[in-house]
Amino acid sequence: MVLRVLLVDDHRVLREGLEAALNALPDIAIIGSVGAGADALARLAETHADVVVTDQSMPGMDGLELAASIRRSYPETRCLLLTMHEEAFLRAEARRVGAHGLLPKSTSAEELARSIRLVAGGGTAFPPEAAAPDGGREGVRLTPRERQVLNLIVQECSNVQIAESLFISVQTVETHRKNIFRKTKAQSLVGLINFAHANGLVKP
Known part of the structure; x- marks a missing residue:
């Protein structure tokens, strides 16, 4: 059986490299x-x-959002994420939205091919669980709206600007901010921004 694979990456050179390596395999076809x-x-x-x-x-719709959309609209399709951020929080988010694997972007083409075969066969390809270095923040669960607010906070938007951008009230923005700080256990705005960057939650 030849596995039909779709590649998604905003870096064309990386896409072309993966496409060439995977297309050379007899059981994988890049569609x-x-x-x-x-x-x-x-x-x-x-x-x-x-x-x-x-x-x-990725700019616009990131991998987590894409995985969630695929799960809703194309449940028979498996989704494998590649990331530069090997954090427990991101692993938990990937599982939550319905992705079937999360691999570092440094993964070799050979290992990626093995993971593709694994998830296509019904398995998952996540890195081993590790103890959280920050007191258990791998259990953090941000809602899609909270992630939008977090991205705007990182962009140094005020509560008023966030409210206007998302078409919600300033009071609702303040509630989201409180929930984000509570869930991430960040003690300051700088700490929150560092957390967002470290866990791959900031769109380029």
């Missing part, structure tokens, strides 16, 4: 290579993919 989450969903509307391999950190 598309796109640079954005929206393009990936458009491609899936046209043709079936057994596995989507996507970068986590």
Whole structure:
């Protein structure tokens, strides 16, 4: 059986390198290579993919959002995330949204191919669980709206600007901010921003 794989990464050179390496294998066929989450969903509307391999950190729709959309609209398609941030928090988020694997972007083509076969066969490909160095923040669960607010906080937007951008009230923004600080256990704005960067939650 030849596995149909869709590649998603906003870096064209990386996509082309993966495409060449994976297409050389007899049991994997790259059926598309796109640079954005929206393009990936458009491609899936046209043709079936057994596995989507996507970068986590992309402009616009990131890998977590794409994985969640794929789970809702194409539940038969498996999703494998590639990331530069090997953090327990990101691993937990990937599981929560329905991704089937999370690998560092430094993973070799050979290991990536093994992981593609694994998730296509019903397995998962996540890094081993590790003790959290920050008091257990791997259990953090941010809602999609909280993640949007967090990204705008990192961009130094005021509560008023965030409210206008998301079409919500300033009071609602303040509630989201309190929940984000409580969930992440950040003690300051600088600590919150560092947490967001360290866990790959900031869109480039």
